[in-house]
Amino acid sequence: MVTPQAEQAAATQLMEQAKEHLANPASEALQGQLQQSHPAQIAEMLTGLPSEDRQKVVEALPSEAIPSVLAEMQTAVRNSLLANLDVGVLTETVCVLPEPYAAKLLESLPNNVADEIRETLDPKARERIDATLEWPKGTAGRLMHVDAVSVRAHVTIAAAQRYLRFRKTAPHNSDGLMVVDRANRYLGKVTYAALLTNPPEATIESILDPRAVAVQASLSEEETARLFEQRDLFSVAVVNADGALIGRIAVDDVVDVIRRLADQRMLNLSGMTREDDTFGPVLPSARKRAIWLGINLMTAFLASSVIGLFEHTLDKIVALAVLMPIVSSMGGITGSQTLALVIRGLSIGSITSLNARRLARKELAVGGLNGVLWALMVALVTMLWFGDFRLGLIIAAALVLNMTVAALAGWGLPLLLTKLGQDPAIAGSVLLTTVTDVVGFFAFLGLATVVLL
Amino acid sequence: MVTPQAEQAAATQLMEQAKEHLANPASEALQGQLQQSHPAQIAEMLTGLPSEDRQKVVEALPSEAIPSVLAEMQTAVRNSLLANLDVGVLTETVCVLPEPYAAKLLESLPNNVADEIRETLDPKARERIDATLEWPKGTAGRLMHVDAVSVRAHVTIAAAQRYLRFRKTAPHNSDGLMVVDRANRYLGKVTYAALLTNPPEATIESILDPRAVAVQASLSEEETARLFEQRDLFSVAVVNADGALIGRIAVDDVVDVIRRLADQRMLNLSGMTREDDTFGPVLPSARKRAIWLGINLMTAFLASSVIGLFEHTLDKIVALAVLMPIVSSMGGITGSQTLALVIRGLSIGSITSLNARRLARKELAVGGLNGVLWALMVALVTMLWFGDFRLGLIIAAALVLNMTVAALAGWGLPLLLTKLGQDPAIAGSVLLTTVTDVVGFFAFLGLATVVLL
Known part of the structure; x- marks a missing residue:
């Protein structure tokens, strides 16, 4: 039985034993x-170790446990270990892994190692892996067993x-049998539950769930995940363009996709990728993040050059320099609120071309309303602080303008980027x-120049 | 069969028919x-309509379809409709919904309406709903059927x-039978697949999966979700403190939890909540977001007051006003990269007290390295732009300092907030x-004051 305390204690104990092993x-x-731990727990413990220590702990694992761990x-952590594993263990790993994982593993190996492993696989196993590798990354075909x-x-x-008893096992995490016609075209599914609760003499056809969906292997993994979410599915059949059954996707792999895409979306907002190994070496992490900082620096220089246009004004009225971050910061927050809402709406599919314009009107109204509200507040504080009535009016006008534009940009930018095929996050x-x-x-410095000088 | 085109076309057609219905x-x-649409598709279409139109479309639904839709x-959208539904339909809805949903629905109704509905429920149904309501929000008990x-x-x-055939149906989205002792204490689970692939004369005990986990009803939904993710589960048994079986949780409800928590995390970063109804009325949305803008305004004033300390310096060297947003913006990006990484690590459980300090060292190194790199770049541009060697050195020093502090804050703040029981996002x-x-x-203005004046 799992209690939070027990889970936590087990994870802590495992990590402490690993540290003790490293010391001695x-x-x-x-x-x-x-031996007592679930492979997922061991994988989590390894993820939490610095990359240079992981290898030593892996060597303490019984080699038959390595594949499942x-x-x-996560891919980034797995890749940090692959270089030091011998080809025998890697081949074993490829053999015991379900096809989607085996395919992913082969792909992340250097070409010559991958080829060596492929040649030692028996032809059937190779064929199964190749069947998933046929489909592009990020499609349902890549998720299928x-x-x-x-x-x-x-x-x-x-x-x-009788057939099932003869087979002796069912595929891992399967919830039913696929029903096909003579040409292997998908007709529907019968769940194991239906096989158990209906009279033995009934035909499969009579208990077929016609609403059980199949997806084309070319469907994107994001849309596949959305389908599972919307319809509360345990599994779906995967078919090729001719409607022939070629595999199945189980919900546990979809859960990973949902988690991965959601993580990706959040990390993307800061220019990070999920492939960043949290406890990995410093240099690759620094390099990946440097790019984002560089892009930001260019935009910061752009902002500075706008301020530079008004050096003469700033030279005369230093209060402007004191207040100007307020205008940009309030605009930034307003825009990022709309941006987060739109990115989420696009990802769950609730925002479409049919209602996007209505949303724009709403976001403009929300941004404008808050603009007016906070502009009044800022104007008041400014008048009290600097004793300048006109300065208060100027910052208020700049705030309303910037917050309205920010709402519009927070709405329009992700939609535009999606249309251009870019990730809006x-x-x-x-x-x-x-x-x-x-x-x-x-707006702020320009208005001040016009009005105050 | 589901293709992206067909799904998209169906959604578009449904939305267009809805608009036509509103017009005529x-x-x-x-x-x-x-009638041809899945309840989830209808729900999605309604979510995309402005709140004032939703009611009219719901009235076009056959009343027996309303409960499943x-x-x-989403809760916010459902709540926007509840006020106009009559008690009969609501009661029907509570009766046909699985317990977790029925409990949630009753909770979101005004007390007098909820009580009226409870009284008309048959005692058994009421007992089942009360069994889930017994557990606090956000626990496994609230997710259980x-x-x-x-x-x-x-x-x-x-x-x-024989027992299953006698029952005629299995619970919706169940994948096996729970095994209990005489006192209803949970012993394990047998999957339907195991019942079908093993010889009929074998005992349940012999095919019991001892690793099939049960969770305590008091486990948080986040930890429950993590367990499903880690162990690739379809369902788990739920037990009370005595170990007695009281229900089950299926993966489809957990998928909703994962999606909800991930959405929440992303939206929280902009001070938004998932309960915000994207297409709902303007005023409640504006009010919710205003609070966040107000908090941000206070921090913006704090920043302004820091600038205010150096009015005298700014008055003499206007270039400082032009360059100062670069220092704050680069620090902001550095910190938010670390923040996103730590929030994600905390949510998937890979960051614990055992490795947090190691992560701090790494993030400091990454932040510092990038600080030095971009400081050199900015110093060069500053010297060329303003022809002032010392100004370049000052901004470089301020950048290194701020980016290092930012990395430390991006690491420490979420950990501190989590310790205080706050949501770090x-x-x-x-x-x-x-x-x-x-x-x-x-740092920037202070250094400039000391060095340049």
Whole structure:
């Protein structure tokens, strides 16, 4: 039975044993602990270790346990280990992994190692892996297991049951049999539950769930995940363009996709990728993030050059320099609120071309309303602070303008980027900041120049 | 069969029929379309309509379809409809919904309406709903269905199969039978697949999966979701503190939790909540977001007051005003990269007290390295732009300092907030900006005052 305390305690103990092992490799306490742990727990522990220590702990693992531990890992962490594993263990890993994982593993190996492993695989196993590798990354085909078990529609439940008993096992995490016609075209699905609760003499056809959906292997993994979410599915059949059954996708792999895409979306907002290994070496992490900082620096210089246009004004009225970050910051927040809402709406599919314009009107109204509200507040504070009535009016006008433009940009940028085939979470936030900085500084300093000088 | 085009076309057609219905309520095209659509698709279409139109489209739904459509909706959207539904439909909805949804629905109704509905429910149904309401929000108990079917360990597979045929149906989205002892204490689970692939004369005990986990009803939904993710589960048993079986959780509800928590995390970074109804009325949305803008305004004033300390310096060297946003912005980006990484690590459980300090060292190194790199670049541009060697050195020093502090704050703030029981995504980003603005402005303007004046 799982309690939060027990889970936490197990994870802590595993990590402590690993540290003890690192300090004193002769001690055998870790071995015992590893045998009691779920591969996912071991994978999590390894993820939490610095990359240079992971290898030493992996060497303490019984070699038959390595494949399943590798299967549970994030790609970046797994890749940090692959270089030091011998080809035998890697081949074993490829053999025992379900096809989607095996395909992913082969892809992340250097070409010559991958080819060596492929040649030692038996032809059937190779064929199964190749069947998923045929489909591009990010499609349903890449998520599918090719071990779907199928029956014909005219057989009886009793016959299907005999067939299953003869097989002795069902595919891992499967919830039913696929039903196909003579040409292997997908007709529907019968769940194991239906096989157990209906009379044995009934035909498969009579208990077929016609609403059980199949997806084309070319469907994107994001749309596949959305389908699982919307329809509360445990599994779907995967078909090729001719409607022939070629595999199945189970919900546990879709859960990983949902988590991965959601993580990706959040990290993208700061220009990070999920492939960044949290506890990995410093240099690759620094390099990846440097690019984003460089892009931001260019936009910051753009904002500075806008301020530079008004050096003469700033020289005369230093209060402007004191207040100007308020205008850009309030615009930034307003825009990022709309941006987050639109990115989420696009990802769950609730924002479409049919209602996008209505949303724009709403966001403009929300941004404008808040603009007016906070502009009044800022104007008041400014008048009290600097004793200048006109300065208060100027900052208020700049705020309303910038917050309205920010709402519009927060709405329009992700939609535009999506249309251009770009990820709105990556470029959206940096473009948005550029807009709110440039408009904010220009409006505030420009108005001040016109009115006060 | 589901293709992206067909799904998209169906959604578009449904939305267009809905709009036509709104323009011309006599037309019956919508009715036909609604009958062909999955409740989840109808719910999605309603979510995309402005709140004032949703009611009119719901009235076109056959009343027996309303409960399942309501079940598929986001809470905020569902609540926008409840006020106009009559008690009969609401009662019907509560009756047909699985317990977790029924409980949630009752909670969102005004107390007097909820009580009226409770009184008309038959005692058994009321008892089932009360069994989930017993547990606090956000726990496994609130996700559980109380319809788990259980068998004793000593019976044979054949007997279990007879029992299932006698029952005629299995609980929706269940993948096996729970195994309990005489006192209803949970012993394990047998999957339907195991019942079908093993010899009928074997006992349940012999095919029991001892690793099948049960969760305590008091486990948080976040930890429950993590367990499903880590162990690739379809369902788990839910037990009370005594270990007695009280229900089951299926993966489809967990998928919703994962999606909800991930959405929440992303939206929280901009001070938004998932309960914000994207297409809802303007005023409530504006009010919710105003609070966040107000908090940000206070921190912006704090930053301004730091700049205000150096009015005298700014008055003499206007270039400082032009360049100062670069220092705060680069710090902000550095900090938010670390913040996003730490929030994600905390949510998937890969960051713990055992490795947090190691991560701090890494993030400091990454932030510092990037600080030095971009400081050199900015120094060069500054010297060329303003022809002032010392100004270049000053901004470089301020950048290195601010980016290092930012990395430390991006690491420490979410950990501190988590320790205090706060959501690191909500308060984290606003606190971080405060730190990077204040430190950035103070370092840059302070150094300039000391060195240049």
